[in-house]
Amino acid sequence: MNILLLEDEYPAAERLQRLLTQAAPEAQVLAVLDTVSSALAWLAANPAPDLILSDIQLADGLSLEIWEQAVVPSPVIFTTAFDAYAIRAFQANSVAYLLKPVKLAELQAALAKLRQWGDLRVKSEEVRGNSVATSALNSIEHLLDALPRPGRPYKTRFLVRQGEQLLPLPVAEAAWFLSRNETVTLVATDGRRFVLDYTLEQLESLLDPAQFFRLNRQVIAQLPAVRRLHPHFNGKLLVELHPAAPEEVLVSREKAPAVKAWLEG
Template sequence: MRVLIIEDERPAATRMKQLLEKYLPEADLFGHLDSISSAVNWLQKEVSPDLIFCDIELADGQSFEIFEQVQVKSPIIFTTAYDQYAIKAFKLNSIDYLLKPIDPQELEKAIVKYKEHSSQQQFDIGQLQQLLKLQNTDYKSRFMVKIGEKIQSIPTEEVAYFFSSERTTFMQSKESNKRYILDYTLDQIEEMLDPKEFFRLNRKYVASFESIEQVLSYSNSRLKIKLIGCDDHDILISREKVAKLKEWLDN
């Protein structure tokens, strides 16, 4: 039995391998593949796996793009950090979907389900993608921040960009050029924001359209971004994200 792991977080991939070695000891494990491009390349060249464990949010975008570029007939068990309500909805649509961090008992149940029904199951990627979009129609309009002993509300439209530094997440305002500490991770913030207004540049930055001062060509088909009021001059866009960024800027 061949099992492919598509996961961009190394600790999560390692944990998945450990669990699969316990619950699927007969399986040959492949991966981890950490991006859309690497997964597409693997699937185009290798024999189709019997089962795929696939994270939805990868380093270069959502994994649905994999299945738009290459035909995949293998059963898929998705993993992600979406909430329990979404998980229940997807399970009702006969799609195995595990919440991170992976619960060993839930993983075992998914494997049992795969073994019992793999020949009958239909994995509707389009339906899953649409349901995910429905989970994100209410975007955050303000952030509560602490200033000394006071709590203040900052409207989202006043935010230039968000960034992480030394395991802390900051929010940079547009007009006052002030920054505030937030109790969210960048991954969480990205899900809260309207994708028409904000773009995840890389692992460290999520920026508003108005905050982008310059877009420069850089080596290896990448781009370099200069943000207004930002001292970081090495904000790079990976090759995999260049097309998405250009499309977002063009909208």
């Protein structure tokens, strides 16, 4: 197994290589790179490795930028101190998302999943070669698509940054979310604000729809944060939130009945 290691901290790179000698003695680390730019250059000049083992934060940016700028077919095991990038990571051929410090048992489990993924891909190719029914092929491909996805139905907490610290914030303490200039901010019930690495579309799929509702393109609110509804022009609704929003939060005439039904339960 040929592995490309992306890590900008020397001790962490050394530790991962030691763990690999125990978890996969046959593995060969082809290169250890610490920047997005060097990784893109290496991938452009070399055959795709069997696996990429990558930290999220590299010396010149997020490693996720690699998959946004280039087509990289290799499966990836991400290692990071943050869980805020998990959704984007699973869109980049991710087999596993391991929080630092990486434990041997977790790395072994991730490599086992990788081997299972590879076995399924082989079976899928055999099905294609034998011209088996399309439904059988589709069932294998659907299983492959499902392997990297997180299993929890709804998110229960966010890991947010406060100064130099990372704090677990229960979802119940999130009053509303605002998207502005491609940045999503979580506004807590006590007025604190935290920048998240999610889009509102991603949050819609992660949050319990009984508790959270997308009021418009910019705002998702939790039920207790909605204090009042005020009739507005052309059948729209003006939503009064707590903590207060920096600008008017309007619900379209088309969505107004759904908001009322959500509030009534």
